Amino acid sequence: MFVKHRAFKFLYWVITGIFVFLFVFLLVKLYPFYCAFFSFLWSVFSPFIIAGLIAYFLYPVVKKLHDLNCPRSIAIILIYLTFFGGGSYLIYRFYPAFVLQLRDFNEHLPELIKMYESFIYQIYASTSWLPETVHTKIDHVITGLESNLEAFIDKLIESFTKIFSLVLWLTVIPVLVFYFLKDYQTLKRSLIRLIPKRFLPDCKNLLQAMHNSLGAYIRGQLFVSFIVALVSYLLFRILGLNYPLLLGVIMGLTNIIPYFGPIIGSIPVVLIAITISGKMVIYALIGVLFIQIIEGNFLSPYIVGKSTQLHPVMIIFALLFGGQLGGIIGMIVAVPLLTVIKVMTNYTFNS
Numbered sequence: 001m002f003v004k005h006r007a008f009k010f011l012y013w014v015i016t017g018i019f020v021f022l023f024v025f026l027l028v029k030l031y032p033f034y035c036a037f038f039s040f041l042w043s044v045f046s047p048f049i050i051a052g053l054i055a056y057f058l059y060p061v062v063k064k065l066h067d068l069n070c071p072r073s074i075a076i077i078l079i080y081l082t083f084f085g086g087g088s089y090l091i092y093r094f095y096p097a098f099v100l101q102l103r104d105f106n107e108h109l110p111e112l113i114k115m116y117e118s119f120i121y122q123i124y125a126s127t128s129w130l131p132e133t134v135h136t137k138i139d140h141v142i143t144g145l146e147s148n149l150e151a152f153i154d155k156l157i158e159s160f161t162k163i164f165s166l167v168l169w170l171t172v173i174p175v176l177v178f179y180f181l182k183d184y185q186t187l188k189r190s191l192i193r194l195i196p197k198r199f200l201p202d203c204k205n206l207l208q209a210m211h212n213s214l215g216a217y218i219r220g221q222l223f224v225s226f227i228v229a230l231v232s233y234l235l236f237r238i239l240g241l242n243y244p245l246l247l248g249v250i251m252g253l254t255n256i257i258p259y260f261g262p263i264i265g266s267i268p269v270v271l272i273a274i275t276i277s278g279k280m281v282i283y284a285l286i287g288v289l290f291i292q293i294i295e296g297n298f299l300s301p302y303i304v305g306k307s308t309q310l311h312p313v314m315i316i317f318a319l320l321f322g323g324q325l326g327g328i329i330g331m332i333v334a335v336p337l338l339t340v341i342k343v344m345t346n347y348t349f350n351s
């Protein structure tokens with residue numbers, strides 16, 4: 001009887017996984033049809049989601065200070081002012097320079113692409129023995145890369161320069177975070193009341209397991225990525241590389257992606273370095289390697305640790321799958337989603 005129960009439960013989760021996969025696949029394929037609707041929902045709910053995540057990451061620090069006999073209200077104010085004060089200073093200090101470098105890069109993009117095209121044509125001359133179809137494919141890749149990159153940068157600049165949206169976020173999110181931190185336990189109890197009593201113990205245990213596996217990982221990964229971005233910016237600036245802030249931000253963001261992130265982040269660095277000199281390419285590669293040695297041997301092991309406890313093969317599969325579905329964003333969220341699925345599966349089979 002026990003074996004039948006386990007077999008039925010396994011079959012149930014296999015069928016559920018297939019339906020979830022098909023649902024996600026259809027969501028991706030039908031995205032153009034419901035894009036406007038979801039854009040509206042995101043514009044409405046995104047401040048609440050982002051504020052909720054910030055409060056979730058900051059609350060353990062508030063709780064730690066409270067456990068050290070610091071009054072909760074003072075602890076909230078200290079953490080709130082430290083986080084948003086530091087964040088406001090960074091935005092004031094670096095945001096205009098980031099947008100300026102992004103615009104400058106976009107203006108010089110045609111020149112950079114012409115340089116890369118001449119480099120490709122030199123390769124053509126040395127590989128003239130290859131079939132014509134290979135050269136045609138390379139032409140298509142260059143044309144597609146140019147159009148996609150220009151469209152992406154234009155969209156990125158537009159999103160970074162929407163003053164109204166930016167001001168709205170900068171004013172609404174801090175207020176929401178303050179109230180989420182202040183009423184964290186009250187909101188938690190309110191959400192618990194929405195769960196039927198017979199499911200309450202399982203939901204509590206499941207959420208606690210997710211919190212233990214995912215909370216420390218995300219906090220640590222974000223902190224490490226911030227350090228990587230800062231060190232990359234300083235190093236690229238010392239080397240005299242163009243667009244150091246832009247490249248540093250790219251290095252920090254892509255560092256969130258395990259295994260493939262450093263490779264993806266180093267590609268723009270090398271492409272910019274090529275426009276200066278071959279010696280700069282070597283310096284840039286040495287700099288990227290130095291940053292990754294520090295991150296891989298000192299920062300991640302001690303700050304992030306192995307909280308997800310996922311096998312490397314599973315992580316690589318999730319990254320490839322997420323990359324196919326959602327590009328870079330899909331790769332960033334792949335590991336947290338895989339961790340959630342792993343926790344849910346373990347809890348289901350062990351309960």
